[in-house]
Amino acid sequence: MEVLTEEKIMLECRDIKKAYPTPKGDFVVLENFQLQAKESEFVSIIGHSGCGKSTLLTMIAGLNDITAGAITVANYPIQGAGPDRAVVFQSPSLFPWMTSLENVLIGVKQVFPHATTNQRLEICKYYLSKVGLADSFYKKAKDLSQGMKQRVGIARAFALKPKVLLLDEPFGMLDSMTRIELQDVLIDVWSKEKITAIMVTHDVDEAIFLSDRVIMMTSGPYAKVGEVAHIKLERPRNRKTVVEHPDFYKYRQQLLTFLDH
Amino acid sequence: MGQTILASFRWLGFGFLDPLVKLFQGIEPKKNGALFLKKAIIPILSIAIFLGVANFFSSYLYNIERERKIEKTRETQGDEAALAMQECIDSGDISCKPNSLPSPADVWRATQTLIADHRMISTDKAEFKTRTAAVNAQRHAQGLSSIRYTGRPSFVDQIFTSLKTVFAGFLLAAFLAIPAGIVLGLSETLRTALNWIIQIFKPVSPVVWLLLVSMVVKTILASADMDKSFVISFISVGLCSMWATLVNTSVGVSSVDKDYLNVSKVLRLGVVSNVFKVILPSSVPLIFTGLRITLSVAWMVLIAIELLAQSPGLGSFVWEEFQNGANDSNAKIIVAMFVIGGIGFALDRLMMLVQKAVSYESKA
Numbered sequence: 267m268e269v270l271t272e273e274k275i276m277l278e279c280r281d282i283k284k285a286y287p288t289p290k291g292d293f294v295v296l297e298n299f300q301l302q303a304k305e306s307e308f309v310s311i312i313g314h315s316g317c318g319k320s321t322l323l324t325m326i327a328g329l330n331d332i333t334a335g336a337i338t339v340a341n342y343p344i345q346g347a348g349p350d351r352a353v354v355f356q357s358p359s360l361f362p363w364m365t366s367l368e369n370v371l372i373g374v375k376q377v378f379p380h381a382t383t384n385q386r387l388e389i390c391k392y393y394l395s396k397v398g399l400a401d402s403f404y405k406k407a408k409d410l411s412q413g414m415k416q417r418v419g420i421a422r423a424f425a426l427k428p429k430v431l432l433l434d435e436p437f438g439m440l441d442s443m444t445r446i447e448l449q450d451v452l453i454d455v456w457s458k459e460k461i462t463a464i465m466v467t468h469d470v471d472e473a474i475f476l477s478d479r480v481i482m483m484t485s486g487p488y489a490k491v492g493e494v495a496h497i498k499l500e501r502p503r504n505r506k507t508v509v510e511h512p513d514f515y516k517y518r519q520q521l522l523t524f525l526d527h
Numbered sequence: 528m529g530q531t532i533l534a535s536f537r538w539l540g541f542g543f544l545d546p547l548v549k550l551f552q553g554i555e556p557k558k559n560g561a562l563f564l565k566k567a568i569i570p571i572l573s574i575a576i577f578l579g580v581a582n583f584f585s586s587y588l589y590n591i592e593r594e595r596k597i598e599k600t601r602e603t604q605g606d607e608a609a610l611a612m613q614e615c616i617d618s619g620d621i622s623c624k625p626n627s628l629p630s631p632a633d634v635w636r637a638t639q640t641l642i643a644d645h646r647m648i649s650t651d652k653a654e655f656k657t658r659t660a661a662v663n664a665q666r667h668a669q670g671l672s673s674i675r676y677t678g679r680p681s682f683v684d685q686i687f688t689s690l691k692t693v694f695a696g697f698l699l700a701a702f703l704a705i706p707a708g709i710v711l712g713l714s715e716t717l718r719t720a721l722n723w724i725i726q727i728f729k730p731v732s733p734v735v736w737l738l739l740v741s742m743v744v745k746t747i748l749a750s751a752d753m754d755k756s757f758v759i760s761f762i763s764v765g766l767c768s769m770w771a772t773l774v775n776t777s778v779g780v781s782s783v784d785k786d787y788l789n790v791s792k793v794l795r796l797g798v799v800s801n802v803f804k805v806i807l808p809s810s811v812p813l814i815f816t817g818l819r820i821t822l823s824v825a826w827m828v829l830i831a832i833e834l835l836a837q838s839p840g841l842g843s844f845v846w847e848e849f850q851n852g853a854n855d856s857n858a859k860i861i862v863a864m865f866v867i868g869g870i871g872f873a874l875d876r877l878m879m880l881v882q883k884a885v886s887y888e889s890k891a
Contacts, residue, residue: 329789347792359786363808363887372804373794408887426794 275341276462277303277326277430282335284321295321297488299335301481303430306460310473312521313483313492319466323434326464327353339429349377352428354436358415362408366399366418367391369407370425377426393421396455413444417451424455431456433465437472449475450505457502470521474499475508480517482524493524578631585630592625621854629858634865637858645681652676680839682859686866689840692757693822693829693874696764700821704769705814708776709807718777729770733828737763737835756838763832768825775817779810812886819878826871841867 282299285292295318303309311319324330326337328347337344339351352373360369370390378386394403397417407415416436423431436452437445453476456463467473473480477497484492495517499508508514532552536544546562549555593616601609615623629637655676663673680688711718740763748755783806791805833842845863848856 327789327793329792347789348795349793351793353789353793355786355789357786359784359790361787361790361805361808363811372796372800376794376796406887 274304275302276305276307276339277301277464278336278338278341279322279326280336280338282322282325282337283333284318284325284330285333294487295489296486297490299490301464301491303462303464305462307479308456308463308465308477310465310467310477310480311483312467312470312473312480312525313489314485314525315468317483317486318489319483320434323353323432323464323466326430327351327432329353349373349426350429352423352426352431354416354419354423354431354433356435356438358412358419360407360410360415360418360422362406365404365406366394366410366414366421367403369418370394370422373422373426389425390421393425393455394418396424396458397421397451413440413448416440416448420448420452420455424459424461428461431461431463433463433467435466435468437469438467445469445472446505452476453503470518470525473521474514474517475503475505480521482521493520495520581631585628585633588627589625589630592627596623596625624854626852626854626857629855629861633855633858634861637855637862640855641682641859641862645683648678648681648684651678682844682863685839685841685844686870689829689833689842690870692761692833692838692840693764693825695757695761696768696829697818697822697825699762699765700769700772700825701818703765704772704817704821705776708773708814708817709780709802711773712777712780712810713802713806715781718781725770725774728766729774731767733763733767733831734835736767737832740766741836754838756836760829760832760836760838760840763836764825764829767828767832768821771820771824772814772817775813775820776810779813779817780806783809808887812882815878815882815885819875819882822878823871823875826867826874830867 279299279301282296282301283294284296285294287293299322301309301322311322313319321330325332326344328344328351344351360366361372364372367387367390370393371386374381374386374389378389381389391400391403394400394417397420399414399417399421402410402414407418410418416439419436433452437448440448449472456476465473465476474495474497480495480497481491482493482495483489497517499511499513533545533548536548546559546566549559550563596616597609597613600612612623616625655678659674666673711721737759741759744755744759744762748758787805787809791801796805829840830842830845832838833840834846835842837843841863845860848859848863
């Protein structure tokens with residue numbers, strides 16, 4: 267296994283512990299959790315429901331406190347939530363009273379405070395076009411379909427130019443056809459930006475298709491890293507060639523075997 | 528074109544008239560005719576039943592009053608006078624008509640009287656205006672205030688006075704309750720600290736508010752040359768009705784979807800843009816639900832307040848008619864009741880439309 271040098275590490279979680287106090291003592295969700303993600307690496311975290319993978323992601327995002335341990339982004343400890351760790355939420359969480367353009371723009375304004383209005387609009391329109399919404403700039407978010415909302419969610423996250431992209435079961439609420447479409451959109455945009463990405467999912471095929479590395483978590487409480495699969499399929503990936511690749515089934519077998527017990 | 532009419536009818540909440548509109552447009556006349564009959568028969572039937580019951584009940588009360596009146600005359604003035612009284616009542620002479628619940632026909636006559644009365648007063652007013660126009664222009668040039676019409680207001684004038692008061696009260700309520708609700712919604716500490724005020728003042732009766740307000744206004748506006756009773760009644764209306772908006776706004780602001788707040792945190796929005804771009808827009812539907820309740824409460828308490836504050840309007844109209852005790856006073860009170868109900872219904876519909884227009888939720 268390749269030794270990761272300090273400067274190549276974008277995200278590091280060291281000895282993470284998360285415990286919720288209960289009357290009968292602490293309920294420990296995660297303990298001794300370690301994670302390192304290199305620059306431009308796509309890491310998926312897979313595990314059973316309730317194993318604490320979403321908790322982990324919200325902790326990295328800064329939306330949830332950690333009980334012990336440290337999280338650093340580019341060697342700096344994180345402080346609260348921030349646009350350097352953009353999140354694609356499971357429910358798209360767009361502001362329904364805004365248009366898709368405004369939804370992206372409100373973030374871009376925060377990240378590029380010195381840009382002109384036109385430059386900001388250019389950025390927003392670029393990413394919205396990238397996710398296939400070139401003709402829906404001015405549609406109200408409430409009028410978009412679930413799949414289109416998540417496209418906006420993806421565009422909003424990329425437009426922030428984050429150091430780390432966090433995806434919290436981003437396709438969990440979509441039907442399987444839309445899910446496949448959006449996986450293609452995501453991989454397409456990601457392969458151009460090469461942002462370090464951490465994705466939580468419980469879809470095995472999705473994890474293999476998108477990731478460089480799949481981390482399998484043991485079931486909680488006291489969840490930790492169980493196994494790691496390095497997905498060495500060639501990039502850029504194409505759904506057809508990936509599913510025809512013999513290694514795909516090897517990885518699939520490995521993941522399913524782990525999840526089976 | 529046809530579609531627009533249909534859509535606008537539905538938007539106005541008259542969806543039940545769909546078949547009638549289609550019938551007029553000549554779309555599937557058989558089917559829509561049947562549909563209309565089906566939908567229209569029940570409302571028409573219910574109105575007929577209502578009128579029937581009202582008529583029966585009022586004539587029942589009328590007969591009791593009639594017997595009593597004749598009996599009383601017999602006791603005090605003897606058989607002959609009683610017979611005369613009976614004849615007088617049955618001839619329909621209004622001078623000896625027993626005073627009881629008016630029948631639907633009486634109410635209808637009173638409505639026509641009120642309309643005629645309004646026409647008369649309007650022409651009177653118009654005449655007054657033309658007569659005084661020259662004088663007023665002269666007085667205006669001299670810097671004097673113009674001569675105003677000081678005659679009795681008509682029923683329609685009273686309606687407009689009431690509407691003016693209710694809107695003034697409603698605006699006051701909105702201006703007080705929305706900002707206060709936002710502040711309370713944002714701060715958990717303030718909410719718990721000031722909860723007692725809301726809980727104690729919310730159930731206070733309009734009458735008590737009126738007394739409280741007049742205690743204050745009496746002192747503050749002691750020398751001011753303005754319509755004190757109007758000020759007192761609109762402030763009382765506002766204070767009575769603001770609580771629904773206050774509570775709804777603070778609930779709306781304090782219960783913003785956690786997902787939106789998370790997005791706001793990730794984007795590191797400042798306090799101002801967080802409040803104005805995220806929290807307020809997301810609580811708009813609840814705020815408007817509160818405003819809708821406020822307006823209907825305002826209209827309801829307005830009548831009671833006007834009645835007590837001697838401020839002109841429908842409330843004082845009802846009270847004056849009750850004190851008046853003329854033979855058609857009771858019928859006029861019933862007319863006022865239906866007008867009050869109808870206006871209340873219209874105001875509620877109006878607010879519902881506004882609420883629909885500002886709501887971001889994609890409801891059909």
